[in-house]
Amino acid sequence: MDNNNEFQLTLKECERILAHLSGLVIVDDEGVIRYMSEDLRKTFANIDGEDISRQVIGRNIREIYPASKLIDFLEAENTDEIAIYLGRSSINIARMKALYEGKERVGAIDFDLFSTAEEVDHFFNKLENLTEEGMLDFSDRVNLITSGSTQKLKHMKYSISDIIGTSPSIIELKRNLVRMSESDSTVLIEAETGCGKELVAHSIHNLSTRMKYPLVEINCAAIPETLFESELFGYEEGSFTGARQGGKAGKLELAEKGTLFLDEVDQLPIHIQPKLLRVLQEKEFSRIGGKTKKMDVRIVAASNKNLAALVREGKFREDLYYRLNIMRLTIPPLRERKEDIPLFVEKSIREMNSVLDKKVEGVSPQVMKFFYHYNWPGNVRELKNLIERAMNLCVGKQIEADDLGDFISESLYVDFKDTLLSETNPLEAARELAEREVITKALNLCGGNKQKTAELLKISRATLYNKLAYMKKDV
Template structure:
């Protein structure tokens, strides 16, 4: 009698499934696993013999099993799901990010006998994504523009000090977010962050907001009320729109900054403040000082460390990053699964000048979230001023502007990846070095960029 071989002969299809790096499994109508390939074993850490016959939800413990099961959707609609992201829990309890695709499983006669799902381990991609994000993120701030990157570089040093900071920028550029980031990076992060909008209150109320009052200080003051300087002790006090306060109140504020003491209304003795002071304005305080509406001595007192935030129209390469950030935030707040905007929407966002800056962009994305019915934001979900416009109907100047923004973004990324060596950056971009140099001049990218070694990198030769 011929001895039976231990080697199992696989069909060509089974051999392919065993050789690919994506996990593949199939289920029957009762949601029990009927096949489980080698990659599925490797990703989950569960042996095939333990997985087969069990409910798929028991094996994968996925974030999608309860409410957003891709296989359930496919079997109900007979339409595939492609590239849905989520996570599974492996045998060690580790959360693994995955991309899932599903299809209906039929027999030779075309009868549906279950479903098939492939899942790809995104752990390495997720690590790379976080590394890339870390490069462009500081706290809640996100930017890849050189002007903002310079600010990001100095924020940790600013946060370590206790000096007064002046933040200058147009309305909506994110001055309070800068202030909050400084606070969160500082040794005071466990203390309070207290914000006051100096332009929102009249002087009589603003003074009591700043310094508080004692019981009996005025009619109706039945008990002591601490001011913002007292509330911010051990933390940070952010005074927004500092240019709006009156000259009389400026005098009192100057004394607090100089002496680190203040007197509540109706008090007979001074109190100390340990708050770190950060002020912000959308006006030119130097010009306000020359006009006499802002005290010169107070200007020099608050202008110890100055941060100027560029408007969004001057850093449009940040728009894709900001859009992604807002999408993630509103997904979390509203429980949606929107993952991107269409290329046409992005083109329109890039072509706009954004007079309201980052705040206006955030409002547009929030508006789109309310109206969006799918998982991608289209033009129909944008505010009225965007509707009826498309990338192909934009003026020629807008098309060129948009293309220039994207080219500048690609060039800056290539330069950074090449350690600011322009020859290497040109190679990465697959263009001639002289073409790169010409485009850098056209797009206003500093041609005298230096590498991290401190030496000027080689530019195009004269003969090129």
């Protein structure tokens, strides 16, 4: 090592200094992590739902934390930048700087200037004091953090930390979600039932600068068609028989400066669709019986149906679809990201242990195998409900197959094809096909163990051997 009289710090002293820099991460020019502070590892673990504290060095920041603004910093080849991270009950203001070796950029560094909303608020107070003393003029320049808004942060229902999963599709979803939260454009969330559309909508709002203002929800399928207009737009006193004295503010009005979440937007009444289109185009609305007024509301819509298909069928306005589909997020179904199942199982068990006052530690390997082979038509919601049901039946330290109730018979269910009706004896053919399919599935679920397969099918091992022999003979 070259002698350098200007640098006298020991390795121990360098480590001590790095340990005292909050939120510090150092990456090379490709985004591979070279150093990460302990507090940041814990923060990222909470966000991604994964314990990454053991091993982060050598992994790419895009994999560890796809929401990191350091990713865009690297891709844009910036040299110096301030980043603001808004999260659940928190705000971080970080400094990002490029690292150079000569004229070549070799990496970047990201560290916190402020780690909490209280620290930011304290900084603003100091600026205000300097303004009052005539040394600066920072009055009314920054109003993002106030004691009132930090109080509201504590009442968030969901945030990005509640989106569980490490599969590539979920990492991509989180990355897109964070980028969309920085815009005011309309977002359309498309996903099957039970995938967590509400969770994603809340995350978009709570990561945006609108987070300190209301997030107002409407389930378009739950409001009677005759009441929808007054629920959405509100009404003035005397505008119709039975109108409340003083009138009533609608959901749009209540969401001013915040976000309006239209869940199941495919169920939006047809006579309301042109009125919502006008709201999106003109950024204005009127109460029933009232005057037109401007509004500042971001619209996030969600549907478990394909809106483009509904447009082709004439069941949804084409022009409204295009106004809603400015930015689109698709939540992958659970069957397409089965590697995330263990994380959901672990989280659900942890939550139900608290609710039911139990100490269940996990599921048996056989149960996990069932979970991997099942297609989960009800997605994450179905899995959580199944875990709750199994936890109520479970008496040991792990959930066994017997605790799943009728789930096993459902997972072995066979879909029959219409071609069976062309058989000479369709009922007999269906019975044989069903038996063959169920036995094959059961063998796969039990890893080929015939004793366990017989127990699962509730038949003797001799009967199973006879049926297997018949299946071989029939091939």
